[in-house]
Amino acid sequence: FWAINSYVAGSYDNEEDFHHLVNQMAEKEKDCANRLFYLALPPSVFKPITSMIKACCMSPTGWTRVIVEKPFGKDSASSADLSDHLQKLFKEEQLYRIDHYLGKEMVQNLISLRFGNMIFGPTWNRDSIASVTITFKEPFGTQGRGGYFDEFGIIRDVMQNHLLQILCLAAMEKPVTTSPDDIRNEKVKVLKAIPSLSLSSCVLGQYCGDPDSDHPDARLGYLEDPTVPEGSSCPTFAAAVLKINNERWDGVPFMLKCGKALDERKAEVRIQYKDVPGDIFNGGTVRNELVIRVQPDESVYVKVMTKTPGMSFNLQETELDLTYKSRYKDARLPEAYERLILDCFVGSQMHFVRSDELAEAWRIFTPLLHTIEQDKPQPIKYKYGSRGPPEADTMAMQNNFVYTGKYNWTAPVHT
Secondary structure, three states: OOHHHHOOOOOOHHHHHHHHHHHHHHHHHOOOOOOEEEEHHHHHHHHHHHHHHHHOOOOOOEEEEEEEEEEOOOOOOHHHHHHHHHHHOOOOOHEEEEHHHHHHHHHHHHHHHHHOOOOOOOHHHOOEEEEEEEEOOOOOOOOOOHHHHHHHHHHHHHHHHHHHHHHHHHOOOOOOOOOOHHHHHHHHHHHHOOOOOHHHHHHEEEEEEOOOOOOHHHHOOOHHHHOOOOOOOOOOOOEEEEEOOOOOOOOOOEEEEEEEEEEOOOOOOOOEEEEOHHHHHHHHOOOOOOEEEEEOOEEEEEEEEEEOOOOOEHHHEEEEEEEEEHHHOOOOOHHHHHHHHHHHHHHHOOEEEOOHHHHHHHHHHHHHHHHHHHHHHOOEEEEEEOOOOOOHHHHHHHHHOOOOOOOOOOOOOOO
């Protein structure tokens, strides 16, 4: 693989350098030449780079496609400015705005689970579901990259893109077909039904060091990262409650939670069902949950009540478990970027973000982000390696999520 790579050095805005790049490509190209440009670059140079690609580097004999890596702007205005610039240069079918979470196995599986199984469809609504929680946890801090992180914060880094995309797939209506535009049309409809977020619907946190930890990184708080501006109020944890004002989801809270320096590495969708009406077990039941675990240990499991084995008639909580490493022992799950770059080669935009979808996502989050930047509310401190601010758990309880703490899922041991 390395043997077929070649490299051309040049500046971002020098037309002569781009002509040199074209000449180098032409030497290697044959009859039909397709060109794919991946902008794994600082966002500040997206405009000059794409202008040069359009002016100098379009393929004369095949297709030309451009992959744009996030962040797609910092708010509605900057995102619209970038989108307008790109749309003047390229057609929408040439643009691939990449969000690597859309390439993850279990995120892509959401559509199959929802619309390929009769068992879930009839209960996938406000009549049966109490709340939906979408969680992203990292067990490490900024690790010396705090200066970059501080420019964006956890909401822009994770919530406004990765978690909101998962929400769309969990909440959207059934598309007419599995074509990319039919799926993305339904995602846009969901986003349009979500009111913009306010600070009162959020909990913001910032990690501090744990002096008792044996790990040197854990003893350092966010503000002790030498690359972080002194006294920064940038949140490293955020929890937000979104509402979807449509017939299916009216009244069901969708909680998005994400943070750094937490107690574990995890990304999941947790759909908690309502209490069983007409309880005949004297309060012995707990709510059913459907959990789609994105990482690690990709799995789908349903928490159900069953009779304890033996002579007694007591109830216990257990799960119906599909853990991929156990069920598909020899299956190879491609990396997210591997899937998505292959999609670019074949021209499938199903797992990429469309411009109108992006605009709606920023509409939801921009008022909140501007409030945080202008008012600089002090985030709640939480200890490195904890679950995050307790206020986030309180907010979840106030939004119809019931945590019993009686049962923890563990990934099955596979041989």
